[in-house]
Amino acid sequence: MPPSKRDYYEVLGVAKGSSVEDIKKSYRKLALQFHPDRNKAKDAEDRFKEITEAYAVLSDAEKRRQYDDYGHDGFGSRYTEEEIFRGFDPSDLSDLFGQSGGGGENWFESLFGSTATTSRRGRRFGGSFEGERGRDLRFRVEIGLDEVARGGEVSIRVPRHSTCPTCSGSGLARGRRGARCPTCKGVGQVRSESNVAVKIPPGVEEGQILRVAGKGEPGLDGPEASGDLLIEVSIRPHPLFERSGSNLVHEVIIPMIDAALGCAVQVPTLSKPVELQVPEGTQPTTLLRLRGKGLPRLGQRTTGDLLVRIQVRVPESLTAAQRSLLEQFRASGTSRPSTNR
Numbered sequence: 001m002p003p004s005k006r007d008y009y010e011v012l013g014v015a016k017g018s019s020v021e022d023i024k025k026s027y028r029k030l031a032l033q034f035h036p037d038r039n040k041a042k043d044a045e046d047r048f049k050e051i052t053e054a055y056a057v058l059s060d061a062e063k064r065r066q067y068d069d070y071g072h073d074g075f076g077s078r079y080t081e082e083e084i085f086r087g088f089d090p091s092d093l094s095d096l097f098g099q100s101g102g103g104g105e106n107w108f109e110s111l112f113g114s115t116a117t118t119s120r121r122g123r124r125f126g127g128s129f130e131g132e133r134g135r136d137l138r139f140r141v142e143i144g145l146d147e148v149a150r151g152g153e154v155s156i157r158v159p160r161h162s163t164c165p166t167c168s169g170s171g172l173a174r175g176r177r178g179a180r181c182p183t184c185k186g187v188g189q190v191r192s193e194s195n196v197a198v199k200i201p202p203g204v205e206e207g208q209i210l211r212v213a214g215k216g217e218p219g220l221d222g223p224e225a226s227g228d229l230l231i232e233v234s235i236r237p238h239p240l241f242e243r244s245g246s247n248l249v250h251e252v253i254i255p256m257i258d259a260a261l262g263c264a265v266q267v268p269t270l271s272k273p274v275e276l277q278v279p280e281g282t283q284p285t286t287l288l289r290l291r292g293k294g295l296p297r298l299g300q301r302t303t304g305d306l307l308v309r310i311q312v313r314v315p316e317s318l319t320a321a322q323r324s325l326l327e328q329f330r331a332s333g334t335s336r337p338s339t340n341r
């Protein structure tokens, strides 16, 4: 990403002498507006990166001083992108948009790449919404491995409490003193349901929490103070594959003779079956690797492997002819017992 061409103060819409608090406030507002998970406009991602870059510099006292001293171009020629983001803690902002997958910094990694991230973490952002924010709502969603592989979208039906439209939350009937509002029975709130689309990032992990910012309980201060929707992902067991991180494990049973002589087997994948060459002399429980046939790694462009565990079946009954052949083989003396060490 080339550094922003525009002045950072201009990008964040703040004056040059603005306080750190005002810069934060402005960044949070713009970040909510342009986060690519929420804003589908074509230039949203670029705008989001631009404001995040501006914020990374202006929220850091030393970088901001240098920026003020050297000006935009002078600063840009002194700092690489990596240096601009050094010390910047994206987990500070996890309460804004959480993760589009993975730990709190993954939204950041997926936009800027892992080189720009830092290891500092643990501090929550104490923004001005705290206290007036609506509650976060938690749900669980069950998906299959196919959805893990491809990513996608699930729709969650979210029950909500919202301010009663009849009495505007007072709980009182209009015009009749002391009477309760007929719509909410005096509670001041009504229940409603809405469908919220939740993006499943490819490579999502079991137990991972996906956060949809602003789709929880409404807050008192308007839409920006709404809580978040937290979706815990649960992954259905697959009949053919076991998951191991980004790898899949599949077990194939081959006859003893095929293990000794080598063979080709058809192996299922999450898309279409592929042929796998089992080399001669393959031992039981050997893992053979089909590169790139596993699951995508979360927030990366790489894919895990399909590991094929070879199990060997020994014939349980032999015809007279087979027995005779195997006895000849034994007599040839090439298969002495050995001890595992």
Ligand SMILES: [Zn+2]
Binding pocket: 164, 165, 166, 167, 168, 169, 170, 171, 172, 181, 182, 183, 184, 185, 186, 187, 188, 189
């Ligand atoms: Zn009411």
